[in-house]
Amino acid sequence: MLTIGQLAAYAGVTQRAVRHYHQIGLLPEPQRDSSGYRSYGAQAVVDLIRIRTLAEAGVPLARVQDLLEAGEEEFAAAVAEIDSRLRAEIRDLQEHRRRIARLAGGDSLALPAEVVAYLDKLRASGASEAMVAGERDAWILIAARWPEKIPAFMADKSAQLDDPRTVRLYLLIGELAAGGMDEAEVTDLDEDRLGEVADLMAEMNEESAQRGDLERQSEEMGDDAFIALMDSFASDSHPMVQRLQELLAERGWTGWSRMERTTSPDTSRAARGVAPG
Amino acid sequence: MLTIGQLAAYAGVTQRAVRHYHQIGLLPEPQRDSSGYRSYGAQAVVDLIRIRTLAEAGVPLARVQDLLEAGEEEFAAAVAEIDSRLRAEIRDLQEHRRRIARLAGGDSLALPAEVVAYLDKLRASGASEAMVAGERDAWILIAARWPEKIPAFMADKSAQLDDPRTVRLYLLIGELAAGGMDEAEVTDLDEDRLGEVADLMAEMNEESAQRGDLERQSEEMGDDAFIALMDSFASDSHPMVQRLQELLAERGWTGWSRMERTTSPDTSRAARGVAPG
DNA sequence: TCGAGGGTTGACGCTGCGTCAAGGTCAAGC
DNA sequence: GCTTGACCTTGACGCAGCGTCAACCCTCGA
Numbered sequence: 072m073l074t075i076g077q078l079a080a081y082a083g084v085t086q087r088a089v090r091h092y093h094q095i096g097l098l099p100e101p102q103r104d105s106s107g108y109r110s111y112g113a114q115a116v117v118d119l120i121r122i123r124t125l126a127e128a129g130v131p132l133a134r135v136q137d138l139l140e141a142g143e144e145e146f147a148a149a150v151a152e153i154d155s156r157l158r159a160e161i162r163d164l165q166e167h168r169r170r171i172a173r174l175a176g177g178d179s180l181a182l183p184a185e186v187v188a189y190l191d192k193l194r195a196s197g198a199s200e201a202m203v204a205g206e207r208d209a210w211i212l213i214a215a216r217w218p219e220k221i222p223a224f225m226a227d228k229s230a231q232l233d234d235p236r237t238v239r240l241y242l243l244i245g246e247l248a249a250g251g252m253d254e255a256e257v258t259d260l261d262e263d264r265l266g267e268v269a270d271l272m273a274e275m276n277e278e279s280a281q282r283g284d285l286e287r288q289s290e291e292m293g294d295d296a297f298i299a300l301m302d303s304f305a306s307d308s309h310p311m312v313q314r315l316q317e318l319l320a321e322r323g324w325t326g327w328s329r330m331e332r333t334t335s336p337d338t339s340r341a342a343r344g345v346a347p348g
Numbered sequence: 349m350l351t352i353g354q355l356a357a358y359a360g361v362t363q364r365a366v367r368h369y370h371q372i373g374l375l376p377e378p379q380r381d382s383s384g385y386r387s388y389g390a391q392a393v394v395d396l397i398r399i400r401t402l403a404e405a406g407v408p409l410a411r412v413q414d415l416l417e418a419g420e421e422e423f424a425a426a427v428a429e430i431d432s433r434l435r436a437e438i439r440d441l442q443e444h445r446r447r448i449a450r451l452a453g454g455d456s457l458a459l460p461a462e463v464v465a466y467l468d469k470l471r472a473s474g475a476s477e478a479m480v481a482g483e484r485d486a487w488i489l490i491a492a493r494w495p496e497k498i499p500a501f502m503a504d505k506s507a508q509l510d511d512p513r514t515v516r517l518y519l520l521i522g523e524l525a526a527g528g529m530d531e532a533e534v535t536d537l538d539e540d541r542l543g544e545v546a547d548l549m550a551e552m553n554e555e556s557a558q559r560g561d562l563e564r565q566s567e568e569m570g571d572d573a574f575i576a577l578m579d580s581f582a583s584d585s586h587p588m589v590q591r592l593q594e595l596l597a598e599r600g601w602t603g604w605s606r607m608e609r610t611t612s613p614d615t616s617r618a619a620r621g622v623a624p625g
Numbered sequence: 626t627c628g629a630g631g632g633t634t635g636a637c638g639c640t641g642c643g644t645c646a647a648g649g650t651c652a653a654g655c
Numbered sequence: 656g657c658t659t660g661a662c663c664t665t666g667a668c669g670c671a672g673c674g675t676c677a678a679c680c681c682t683c684g685a
Contacts (some may be wrong), residue, residue, distance in 0.1 A: 073577070076662065081492060081577075086663090089528030091642055106650055107662055113581030117485045120492050124458040128451060132641070139457075150532075154448050161441045167406030168434045171427055175406060180416075181401040208394045215358060215397050220405070269505075304390030353631070363632090368673055385632055408670070459682050 072104075076148055080121040089119065092308040097136060098124060129157050183218070185225040186210045192229060196238045199245040209301065218298055227284075240271050247311050265311070269318035276330050285330060292329050301328035349381075351387040359396040366396065374399060375414060384548055406434050460495070462502040463487045469506060472517045476522040485576065493574055499508070504561075517548050525589050546595035553607050562607060569606050578605035 079086045092098035098118060104110045125135045130153055136233060138149055179187050186207075194203050214221050231237045243264050266333060279285050292298060306312040307326050316327060325333045356363045369375035375395060381387045383492050402412045415426055451457060456464050463484075471480050475608045520541045527538060556562050569575060582604050583589040593604060597600055602610045 072580075074663070080606045081489075081574075083492065085642080087642060087644085090665095095641095106663080108457045108650080112584060113489060114485070114584065116492070116577070117488050117581075120458050120488055124447075125451070126641090128442070128446075128447035129441065150448055150451060154445055157441050159449065161438055161445075164406065164434050164438045164441070168403075168431055168438075170401075170405035170433050171407075171434065174402070174423075174427055181397050193467065208391070211394050212358075212390060213395055217395070247519060297358075300390045301395070303349075304394075307391065362673080364673060364675085367634095372672095383632080385681080403672090570629070 075109050075111070075118070078111045078115055078119065078131075081116045082123060082124055082304065092122060092132075095132060097132060129153060162238055181211050181214070182207065183214055183221050185222050186214060189225050189232075192232055193241065196232055196241065199243045199249060200243060201248055202245045209304060212301060212304065216294070217292075220291060234275075236271055236275060240268060240275075243268050243271075244311075248309055263280070265314055265318060269315055269322060272315070272319060273322040273324060276324055276332075279330075280332065285332075288329060289331065298326070298329050302326070350392070352386050352388070355388045355392055355396065358393045359400060361396065361400055369396070369399060370408075371414055372409060374409060384492075406430060458488050458491070459484065460498050462499050463491060466502050466506050466509075469509055470518070473509055473518065474522075475518045476526060478525055479518060481524045486581065489581065493571065494569070497568060506557060511550055511552075513552060516543060517552075520545050520548075521588075522545060525586055542591055542595060546592060546599060549592070549596060550599040550601060553601055553609075556607075557609065566608065575603070575606050579603070 073081070075089055079089050084090075089098065093100050100116065101109050101111045101115060121139060122135055123140055126132060130138060132182075133155075134149065138146060141149060177258050182190075190203055190207055190210075193206060194200075197207075210221075213224070217224075247261060247264050247268070276285070308318075312327065316325075318326070319330075320333065322331050323333050350358070352363050352366055356366050359366075365377065370377050375392070378386050378388045378392060398416060399412055402408060402415055407415060411426065411430075415423060418426060459467075467480055467484055467487075469599075470483060472475075475483075487498075490501070494501075524538060524541050524545070525562075553562070589604065593602075596602070596607075597610065600610050601607050
């Protein structure tokens with residue numbers, strides 16, 4: 072008669088595994104000797120080896136019993152099913168490998184290739200790393216919401232970067248962002264830059280509107296809640312955004328992620344002494 | 349501001365997953381609103397999407413944080429390591445598929461091909477299914493103990509099956525086994541068969557001994573405990589085995605799985621009136 | 626005001642054991 | 656007879672990544 076350790080050694084498994092099989096009823100509990108030790112016969116070794124053979128072939132323990140008792144046909148069917156499960160798992164892992172491989176570059180985390188290309192172009196145009204990171208996060212959000220529209224968006228944005236005014240715009244914004252923009256620290260230089268930025272944006276919005284781009288955009292991005300989220304993302308990122316929104320409001324524009332014309336320019340700030348563009 | 353459900357929807361995950369990430373500290377707990385609801389900003393969506401991107405690429409959650417904070421070099425190294433882990437898992441699963449495929453036939457469970465071939469030959473020689481099953485289990489044990497010796501063993505056994513006496517032996521044993529062999533039911537016919545079996549075994553043992561096979565066997569199978577296990581396996585399987593051992597003892601042989609000559613024939617049963625072979 | 630559809634924490638379940646913890650048992654050597 | 660070390664026992668937590676109740680609170684529209 073064998074102890075559990077001997078049994079386990081003969082079958083090439085751990086004692087813990089044997090106890091586990093007892094616990095789940097896969098291997099019957101043997102008799103105990105006078106001191107309470109489990110006492111196994113040779114049949115247990117055979118049973119255990121057959122269990123292990125199936126388990127090591129990827130059969131879930133819960134199905135091992137059935138398989139051992141199955142006739143040829145059921146057995147073949149079950150084997151086929153288990154094999155297809157294994158194939159599916161392998162497919163999943165291969166998909167993981169493909170995804171992992173695509174994560175090689177830093178920006179590509181969660182971003183389609185078009186956006187990565189755009190960000191590279193943006194960086195090349197002289198935009199600061201902080202700005203690129205901000206854009207990246209924004210596009211992560213947009214790509215999650217409208218993945219199918221990313222190619223079109225990116226074509227637009229990329230074309231805009233060919234306009235020197237856009238480059239200038241990002242440069243100015245980068246400088247403003249670098250400056251901190253805390254309440255007390257707004258310099259005259261900052262004010263000048265803000266004015267120029269607002270002017271540029273208003274000008275380019277006007278052109279977009281005339282091309283009908285803005286209208287198209289409003290239709291495509293009909294999810295107001297999501298737009299609000301994007302706007303809050305922008306204004307959370309830097310206090311400058313709020314200031315710019317005010318300046319833009321004076322120039323007849325509202326919104327941020329999705330610009331819209333106001334019926335009448337807001338002149339409240341002008342009344343308070345700030346000259347409109 | 350977003351509730352957990354909205355956050356989860358934007359990022360394409362379940363609420364449970366989000367709470368899980370909070371629990372393991374992967375995503376910081378956001379502020380609560382007046383009613384205790386979690387209240388998320390847009391940044392949380394971005395963070396969550398980046399976490400998911402890594403997780404869906406097979407990165408263990410425990411490593412996601414590191415990867416998100418890693419520089420390019422560490423990131424590349426980590427990615428390489430994760431990829432090799434994925435490859436290893438795929439290899440394991442493919443190994444499982446290979447094993448599963450080999451389990452197509454019934455006997456092959458836990459048996460090398462040589463043994464399956466031998467069992468088929470045995471079956472073809474007219475042995476009963478019960479006998480084949482017994483042999484199969486015995487060889488499962490032996491293959492587990494001495495896998496490397498199986499080919500040689502099987503060559504021997506297969507050759508033995510070419511001897512008509514061996515076929516006769518198995519036939520007789522099969523008939524005896526089918527009969528039950530309970531104490532009260534031992535018929536004269538059974539006695540005759542037992543005698544013939546014992547004679548045949550003694551005769552063939554003698555020849556084996558003269559060829560030196562037995563000695564070689566004793567050297568190769570030096571594990572006495574294992575031999576005792578095999579013997580107990582045999583005698584557990586059918587009471588006939590004990591009777592045969594007695595008869596063989598009268599003819600000068602002891603053991604079962606590994607036969608050895610006794611120094612002097614046991615004549616105790618002869619003394620009690622049973623005629624030796 | 627009520628019901629539907631949000632949200633909250635807490636806890637178990639799944640897979641296949643590994644790994645303590647806190648002991649009792651056995652064989653061997655002193 | 657005592658110690659030592661290698662066995663054995665049961666019980667319980669841990670692991671990865673959530674799914675799925677349970678039991679209860681909050682909010683909003685009809």
